Amino acid sequence: MRAYNSGRILARKDVCRRIVDLYGTEWMVIHRARYHALLLDEATRLGVDIHPGCEVQDVEVRPDSTVVRLHDGRTFAGHVVIGADGLWSQMRRSAWQDHTEPSETGDLAYRGTFSADQLKDMRDEGVDELLEASDVQVWMGPGKHVVFYPLNGGTQYNLVLLRPDNLPPNTRTGVGSLDEMRQTFEGWDPRLTRMIAQLDTALKWKLCHCEELETWVKGSIALLGDACHPTLPYQAQGAAMAVEDGLVLGVLLGRLQQSPELTQDGTKQQALNQVLALYERLRKARTTINVQGALNMRDFFHLGDGEEQVWRDGIMREYNESGAWPEGCRWNWGDVGYERSLLGFDLVVDAGGQFDRWREGREA
Template identity: 40%
Template sequence: MKVIIVGAGLGGLACAIACRRENLRVIVLERSAEAREVGAGIQIPPNGARVLEQLGALPKLIEAGAIVQHVDFRRYDDGRILSSMPFGDGVIEEFGVPWIIIHREDFYRVLLDEATHLGAEVRQNAEVVDVDFEGPEVVLSSGERIAGDVIVGADGLYSRVRDLVLGTPTSPEETGDLAYRATFRKEQLEAIDDPHVTELCQKMAITSWLGPDKHSIFYPVRGGKEFNLVLLRPDNLEKGIRRVQGDVEEMRESYVGWDQTLEKLISCIPSVTKWKLATLPELQTWTVGPVALLGDACHPTLPYQAQGAAMAVEDGFAIGKLLGLTQKNFLESHAGDDPSMSTREAAKNTVPAVLEIYERIRKARTTRGVRAAMMNRKVFHIPDGIIQRIRDFIVSYAGVTRRSDWTWLFSWRMRQVLYHDLAGNCERAFEAYRRSLDQE
């Protein structure tokens, strides 16, 4: 079978790798002139790392990134540590794989190299403007038509394929938050000559300052040679503007009165980009016929649970696994038939049903992820007062693993997110579908 993936982002490339590992033909169409990822640092939590391990990419990602040893939550004004959660070996023991921090470009490069190494064709300057659901085939802006058996819309928050699947334009909804993103070289931070900044730079840790209406995140990338800082605050961009070059002075004024260590980090930023944070209303469907959506095209999320890329990678894996099972089942069922028969002849009947399985096993989980990120936004941004003090007290006893969590509830909740047998879910769902066909 031939799979056409629209969009060469992290989810699209993970889908390409998953499909190639199932011996499916793959072409990835990217509208930009250069295959690259925009942004700074990114976290790969254990559920994402487990999928990437099954795709064969985890060792290279660990080599390009780093394993998180601690996550420290600090009070916004004085920098007091509210909780220092041990990760490292405890996370590996609990979930089987580490929690990784990595530069987005390095993450992207590992997936792109793996996809092309496995034989996926990745084309730049290939903008998809229309989809023929009957073909199925995609139509490029050049007029070229490319036919396949399955079309995957992995083209992000402003997805063209989503509009075609739904039959109407669907505009993202502004969340009311924006993010400043910046990266530093280690030498820049050492030049500050501040013991608290130096201490931060020596730790393979994620540090987050929690304050009223805002929070910030700081961690190393590229083995501690660079550092990533994200500042999240209420949105003041005009409606419809997605991203602009930010005003450095405005950014600094936004965090006056915060921890002096954070203020010193902010003072080093020579320029900054403002990113509007947007999401979508819950979609009624992700699939129509042989066309499916994945990642931000169908369930974009706020970056308050480190799950956006992980959920997209899970989607890509699920599509590849289910299509691989479809192809394998066809070949086994028709082993003695006319050798001129192919899975392509059966695809038009089976692919829509298999993609519905994909939607069914992914939609509830991703919906919970999106809602949990929205809840974290409220928890992180509580104003000063009694409720904030209660939050701080609970956080001080919380841990991501059962061994480190005195509340027991926090680690239970995190286990539902971070320990997920996606491959088993796909296999069980496909087997139930196969048995239903046998009974007809």
């Protein structure tokens, strides 16, 4: 079972069951904040010791443990340390001296969330049609696009507007002009422009990116998610890839914990380091494909007027009429095999099988 938010997050089965209890099986889209709360509740239930408000200063690998030092002077030691601190990762800066700092992509996003009642109160027949469709709607244009989709069982709707970046350099966010935001999409679908006119804030989010790290693991330290393989949002898979990383790590480390014979005679740290290296091998190709897929989708969404744009619109029209993509579509959106591989891969089975092969090789 899967649970999806705007990043199509793959959830643990027990968390999924709670989502279904909340929203039923008809709606499989959940607000990211609600999903975070569910994960936090589950971690707390399992006995995870959580320390909020911690800011990492540096990390030190010692023979018998890895020590994380915080800015307030506290230290935490563990056999394994995972850096899951995003695109601007302090863990990456501390332990990877050759890391690349994020750079600006040339795009920014406006974001707005509506309640369903707010949109219904517009008494707009065209907007009501979008609500009744209860699916993802995408508008595309030269250098920009808009995505609209339901959240939380259709009680909320999210509107994300992508356009060329005009924030000052080295600025991550900024308050924009409502007039500028509306003018950016002037002349587009009237249903869309009428919804944009309902927004009362125009906060801009600059989209930044950096190259995937050559290696995500250094001894007993491992990175996951945007800390090591950042992806842009055009394929809506960045959060999903991070959760997949965590799932694979959990399977591998859990299986190792259930195999005490592999960590006898003072070999525990060695086995842990090998399992972290296995995690990287299992994840690297899949996340690289996803990063490139997001770039492919950016091109697909933002084509300028011309032959390619006419061809793209033609295949989308063909899909709408026939319900099937043409053979050999080079765009990810139209590649059924690509989509099945992305969304239908069984990570638990694969990670468990790979662990068994690693264990057999170690015991041989």
